[in-house]
Every structure is written in structure tokens, then in C-alpha cells.
Amino acid sequence: MMSTIFCIDYTLLIVLQGALLLGITSGMLGCFALLRQQSLLGDAISHAALPGIVLMFLCTHSKNPWVLLIGGACAGVIGVISMQFVCTHTTLKKDAVLGIILSVFFGFGLVLMTVAQKVPTSNQAILNKFLFGNVATLLEQDIRAIAVLSLLIVITLFVCWKECVMYVFDPLFAHSLGFKPRIIETVLTILLILAIIIGLQTVGVILMSTMLIAPAAAARQWITRFGSMVLCAALFGGCATTLGVYASSVIDHMPTGPAIVVVASCIVFISLLCAPQRNVAS
Amino acid sequence: MNMLHVEILIIAIVAAVTCCLPGVFLVLRGVAMMSDAISHAILLGIVVMFLFIQQLTSPLLIIGASLSGILTVLCTEMIIKSKRLKQDAAIGLVFPLFFSVGVILVSQFARNVHLDTDMVLLGELAFTPFNRLIIYGIDYGPAALWVMGAALILNALFIWVFYKELVITTFDATLATMTGFTPTVFYYALMINTSITTVATFDAVGAIMVVALMITPPATAYLLTHRVSDMLFLTLFFAIMSAIGGYSVACWADVSIAGSIASMTGVFFLGGLFFKNKRKHLTML
Numbered sequence A: 001m002m003s004t005i006f007c008i009d010y011t012l013l014i015v016l017q018g019a020l021l022l023g024i025t026s027g028m029l030g031c032f033a034l035l036r037q038q039s040l041l042g043d044a045i046s047h048a049a050l051p052g053i054v055l056m057f058l059c060t061h062s063k064n065p066w067v068l069l070i071g072g073a074c075a076g077v078i079g080v081i082s083m084q085f086v087c088t089h090t091t092l093k094k095d096a097v098l099g100i101i102l103s104v105f106f107g108f109g110l111v112l113m114t115v116a117q118k119v120p121t122s123n124q125a126i127l128n129k130f131l132f133g134n135v136a137t138l139l140e141q142d143i144r145a146i147a148v149l150s151l152l153i154v155i156t157l158f159v160c161w162k163e164c165v166m167y168v169f170d171p172l173f174a175h176s177l178g179f180k181p182r183i184i185e186t187v188l189t190i191l192l193i194l195a196i197i198i199g200l201q202t203v204g205v206i207l208m209s210t211m212l213i214a215p216a217a218a219a220r221q222w223i224t225r226f227g228s229m230v231l232c233a234a235l236f237g238g239c240a241t242t243l244g245v246y247a248s249s250v251i252d253h254m255p256t257g258p259a260i261v262v263v264a265s266c267i268v269f270i271s272l273l274c275a276p277q278r279n280v281a282s
Numbered sequence B: 001m002n003m004l005h006v007e008i009l010i011i012a013i014v015a016a017v018t019c020c021l022p023g024v025f026l027v028l029r030g031v032a033m034m035s036d037a038i039s040h041a042i043l044l045g046i047v048v049m050f051l052f053i054q055q056l057t058s059p060l061l062i063i064g065a066s067l068s069g070i071l072t073v074l075c076t077e078m079i080i081k082s083k084r085l086k087q088d089a090a091i092g093l094v095f096p097l098f099f100s101v102g103v104i105l106v107s108q109f110a111r112n113v114h115l116d117t118d119m120v121l122l123g124e125l126a127f128t129p130f131n132r133l134i135i136y137g138i139d140y141g142p143a144a145l146w147v148m149g150a151a152l153i154l155n156a157l158f159i160w161v162f163y164k165e166l167v168i169t170t171f172d173a174t175l176a177t178m179t180g181f182t183p184t185v186f187y188y189a190l191m192i193n194t195s196i197t198t199v200a201t202f203d204a205v206g207a208i209m210v211v212a213l214m215i216t217p218p219a220t221a222y223l224l225t226h227r228v229s230d231m232l233f234l235t236l237f238f239a240i241m242s243a244i245g246g247y248s249v250a251c252w253a254d255v256s257i258a259g260s261i262a263s264m265t266g267v268f269f270l271g272g273l274f275f276k277n278k279r280k281h282l283t284m285l
Helices: A008-033 A041-060 A065-089 A094-117 A123-134 A141-161 A161-170 A173-178 A182-200 A208-224 A226-250 A256-274 B001-031 B033-053 B060-081 B086-107 B118-124 B125-130 B143-161 B163-171 B173-178 B182-207 B207-224 B226-255 B255-272
Strands: B130-134 B138-142
Touching: A008 A041, A008 A141, A008 A182, A008 A208, A008 A226, A008 A256, A041 A065, A041 A094, A065 A094, A065 A123, A065 A141, A065 A182, A065 B130, A094 B207, A094 B226, A094 B255, A141 A161, A141 A182, A161 A173, A161 A182, A161 A226, A173 A182, A173 B033, A182 A208, A182 A256, A182 B060, A208 A226, A208 A256, A208 B086, A226 A256, A226 B138, A256 B086, B001 B033, B001 B138, B001 B143, B001 B163, B001 B182, B001 B207, B001 B226, B001 B255, B033 B060, B033 B086, B033 B125, B033 B207, B060 B086, B060 B182, B060 B207, B138 B143, B143 B163, B143 B182, B163 B173, B163 B182, B182 B207, B207 B226, B207 B255, B226 B255
Parallel strands: none
Antiparallel strands: B130 B138
């Protein structure tokens, strides 16, 4: 399909828009997750969303992915709340708690999925779509929904910028100034869940973790100021998704999600090798 | 309950016991998510090995898978050692890349082969008894049981022989170094052990159930006791009970066996939360 290099058709344009928005939003939110050492939270939430998605399907029999994703978002919220409950009430290490929530929720999702398969109107493809994502099936109304969600994320970050940054660097100081750490944390987590909802549509459960970590990790190597780092991560995220989508449209049978992940990882490894010795983030 | 059910149940129990043994030390060391990383990354090893030998049943695939598991650990450690990224970010970067490269290789070079990427993730316990080990016409039972049995013996021997070393390097790396044990050696030994366990079991039960069985029963036991030896036995108990309970529920409701066992480990963990030990910290022996 080398002939399509210079003619960008309508479908590709739609896909590019969706991927670009995902790259920008997940890049920005990834910076907060990276500095709070919660990079794997995204991985856990995206797995935990599965039972919600299937349960929503069982209740509504809807084929509209956005209806199902509302269920996914609810399951993600429940996953985060149970994670915080276990973390505060036990001495278990954080990564063990992440692993428990991830695997148990996903396992329960599998159980529900076998129930859903017995429903006569069920469509296995819809549910499988969330495992590996399928950016090529995005429609124009999907792009509109993704754009609204992305705008919501960016505006919230912009409005709560000062509070969020203070919380990331010094939660105690933020608390002493009268900001409620719990509220800021909840806002950041909800934004993360929204970004994951976009990601489930495009790159799928497993590869979502890269979308959150890679742009932020690459930006962290080059830039020490947090504001510039967030912008840089958005740029890296946008570049990675655009290049990935482009590669998958040029090369035959190249799956989009994995192509995006490989490009994003390349950006990180180049940054790890080439970036100058860095200082503490400020 | 016929022979088939008994065989599936035995395979489930052996898988549960095999996975939970290295899981105890993963949870204690705070590297539990490494099991998630390894269980996804082995897809790359399987695909690369397959492209070389063009056979889906060869034992070489298992070696390839183990190698890619170990490679994941090495890459992650290298990134952490460079001090440029923290542990969680390093783990979260390496395994999706390995998985993606695996998926891309399948889509480019092995499209016509029955090498499903979701098989690696989900597994299908109900089909394992049909793949039997037959030598010179004599039926020796399900092949998966032999592979897992070997991994189980390896895990049990590893923990039995190096119990003292594992405990001391887990709790006090400085003391271990001073007394002449090298913590790094035991860390990598544990990781190799985890890789082999994952490879031996994921085929039957799927990557996600491997993660559930490696992390959740040890974490449940951790809540209830403050001695490592008790934790090991409680872990075994919870793993076996999860396998039996999960399989019974799956048969009764006719749902995914792997998913049901994973959910059952979660039910036991919930129970553990209610009865958890008030004492805060684990002591050494």
C-alpha cells in the first residue's frame, strides 16, 4: 500500500484525530502519574474496567461502545476506591494491591464475558475490541466524544493547575495551605480514568499503560520544569500516536495499537540514551 | 463427576500451587507487578521461537518464552539502575513493548498460523485434558500436568533448599551481604523461577490467572500471619481452596474456569481483610 503515502483519506484522518487526542491527553496526565510513582495505576484501572463494560452490556444489550464505557468507568472508580481502602487498612505493598485489583477484577470480567456469550444478541467482537483496541473502527461521532472528553481533561488540568502541581510535589505543604489532598487526588484519578476510557477505544487494555508512561518518561529526561514537561509529554504523545497510526496505514497488516507502542517506546529509549544528565524536577 | 472433571480439577490445583510458591517472595519483596510484566512479555519469546522453528508444539517454545521473561527482568533492572526512571515506570514501559513486538511479528509473518494473542491472555483450562502425553502408544495423562508438575517440583526444591537465603535477602539485604549471601543472585534466581512458572502454567490457565494466583493468595496469607513459614502454608491453603472453589462455581454456573478461580482468590482476600492480624509487621522466621 505504498501508494497511499501522500494521499490521506477520510478514514485515516478520523483515526489520526482520535489517536492524536489520546496521545496528548494521556501524555499530560502521565506526567502526574509518573511523578507520584503511580505509573502502573493506569494498567490496573484499564484491566479493572472490563467487568463494568461487560456488566453494562448484559444490562443494556447496547452495541454503542460509549454506553459500555460508562460501565467501564464505574468499574474503574470502584477499583481505585478498593485499592485505596486496602492500602490504608493493611501494610501490603502498593504493587501487590495493584496486582490483586488488576487480576481479580479482570478475572471477574472473564466470568461475566462467558455469561455474555450466551446472550443471543451478543457480539464477541465488541468485547474483544476493548482487549486490543481498534482504532480503525472509530467513527466521526466517536471522535466528537473523544474531543469532548479531551477538552474536559485539559480544561480541568488548566483550572486546577496550581493545586495539582503542589499536590504532586509536596502533598503535606498543600495540605498545610488549606487544600484538601483527597479532593485533588480524586480529581486527578477521575481525569486518569477518563483518559483510559479514550485509550480503551483506541489502543486497548494492555497497551494503555505505555500511553500513560512513555511520553511522560521521555519528557522527564529532557526537561526539569514541570509545566514544560507536561507540554513536552503532550507533544511526544501526539507524535508517537500520529507516527504509529501512519505506520500502520502504510505497512500492510500492521496493527495500530502495537505500532503506536513501539514508536512511543523508541522515543523513550532515545531519550534515555541521549538526554543530558538531569537535575531534580522543579 | 467423571474422569475429565477430576483431571481439570487436578490441573487447576497443580497450577495454583505452582504459581503461589514464588508469589510469596514476590509479594514480600514488593515486586509483585513483575509477574504481570513477565506473563505478558513471554508472548514475544514464543513468537520469535516459532518463527525460527515453524512448529507450535516444540518444547523450544517454552525455552524461548522463559528467555524473554528473563530479558524483561534484565531490561527493567537496567532502566532502574540508570536512575533515570523509577521501578513502576520501568516495569510499565518494558512489557507492553515486548507484547507489541510479539503482536506485530504475528501479524507480519505468522498470520495463517493458529497463534492467538488472546490465548496467551485468557487460556482455556477446559481443553487441557485433550492434549495428552502419549509415548509409544501409552497414555500418560494430560501433557500440561507433566509440564506444571516439573515446574512445581522445581519451585518446591528452590524454596526448600534456599529458604534461609531467600528470607534473609528479602528482609535485610545489608545483613545478607555482610554474612556472605549475594542478594542480586537470589533476586535473579527468584525471577528466573517466576518466568519458568509463568511459562509452564499460562498455556493452561492464561496470563491473568497466573497473576491472580501469584499475588492474591500470598497477599491474603500476609494479612493473617506474621511468620514467613506460616505465610507459606496459608498461601498453599488459599491457593488450593481457590482452585477447588473456583472450579466448582465455574462448573455450576458454566462460566470461564480461569476467571472463576481468579475471582475466588479475590473472595478469599476479602475474607482475609475482615480477619486480618492486628500486628503490623512481619517478623523474619
